[in-house]
Amino acid sequence: MGGEIRKLVFKKKKSLTIIFLIAILAITAGYFTIKNVDDKNLEEEINRPREYEVTRGNITAGTNGAGIIKFESVDHNFSQSVTIDEIYVKEGQRVSEGDKLVSLSVEEIQKKINELYGSLKRANMELEQAKKAPEYSKDAVELAELEVYRLNTEINKLYELRESPVLYAKVSGVVMSLGGTANSITSPDIPIVVIGNSDKVFAEIVVSQNDINNIQKDQIVTLEVAALQDEKIPGKVSYVNLKPNSEGNSTTYKVIVDVEGKDYGLLEGMTTNAQFILKEVKDVLILSNKAIKLKDGNQVVNVKNEDGTLREVTIQTGFSDGRNSEILSGLKEGDTVVVGG
Known part of the structure; x- marks a missing residue:
């Protein structure tokens, strides 16, 4: 079993x-x-078989970099330390030249004027005493006169602010920061409002150490911003900062590129790619380098005839950006070149 x-x-x-x-x-x-x-x-x-058409256009070669869009900052402030009554704008808000930004408390300005008049009265008394002193001192008199002058100057400025207690935008742009709140006291050294001037736009571009020697002032630049697809924005190098920025084993340099031409609707902080033009040929015949082959030391292509047959043509090329070449002879615009098959 x-x-x-x-x-x-x-x-x-x-x-x-x-x-x-x-x-x-x-x-x-x-x-x-x-x-x-x-x-x-x-x-x-x-x-x-792959077909490549002979077209007409521009070929550009250059050095690349990447960075961000920035606005030129314009500070807005009052000449004296005064009390804010109301702020009419917010950070990130777009404003136009002449828009109302901040108003002052006229009541607080008048209080300060009254206080200064009290100080001025005492300063005038001290000046008279210095002039009549038994031991007359020229230096003491000059110091007293300077104090009287200072107080009169501050009072006049406050009178001007009392008559015009509103701060207006000097430029059109975006409010980048606010340096105060309602009822706070301003400082002449700290801007109450900072506006990024939309008429003075620039790009801060980071360039590698391998490419920085190819960059120079007034060099033509083409900027591309992701938010503006297919838009080629012209620019020009205004400043090359040769102070290195090192991170790890990488060393880079910052280059400032001024944006030229129309208002593209750019905003501060937008990322951008930059091509620093080293050489450019315009309005030339262009063919992809993939369509060109070498034969017996000559550059040749296979051109498609109207009946679909191919004929081998010797060509002469000029400037190339590594992807496309300028065609100097042998082809005309609209020709179709065939590769493979």
């Missing part, structure tokens, strides 16, 4: 092994079938 059971178990294991081997063979055969199909498709893709 035990022998029969062992025979049955052996037969079952043998059957499973055969089934397993058949499955492996089927998978392997399928793999090679799929691989052969993929290899065939890849070969067909490689050998598929």
Whole structure:
């Protein structure tokens, strides 16, 4: 009985092994079938004819960098320390030249004028005493006169502020920061409002140490901003900062590029890519370098005829940016060049 059971178990294991081997063979055969199909498709893709048209346009070569858009800052403040009554703008708000920004408390200005008049009265008394002193001192008189002059100047400035207690925007742009709140006291050294001037836009570009020697003042630059697709924004280098910025093993330099031309609607902080133009040819015949091959030391292409046949043409190229070449002879605009097949 035990022998029969062992025979049955052996037969079952043998059957499973055969089934397993058949499955492996089927998978392997399928793999090679799929691989052969993929290899065939890849070969067909490689050998598929590709057509390149001769066009007319510009070819540009240059050095690249990346950075952010910035606005020239314009500070707005009062000449005296005074109390703010109301602020009419918020950070990030777009404003126009002449817009109302901040108003002052006329009541607090008058209080300060009254206080200064009290100080002026005392200063005048001290001046008279200095002049009449038994031991007359020219220096003491001059110091007293300076104090009287200072107080009169401050009072006159406060009178002007009392007559015109509103601060207006000097330029159009975006409010970048506020230096006070309602009822706070201003300081002549701290701007109450800082506006980023939308008419004075520039880009701060980071350039690698390998490329910085290719950059110079007044160099033409093309800027591209992700928010403005397909827009080529002209610019010009206004400043090259040769102080290095080192992070890890990387050394970079900052270059300032002034944005030229119309208002593109740029905002501070937008990221931008920059191409510093080293050389550019305009309104020339252009062909992809992929369409050009060398034969016996000559540059040749296969031009497609009207009937679909091909003819080999020797050409002469000029300037190239590494992707496209200027065609000096052998082709005309609209010609179709075929590669492969």
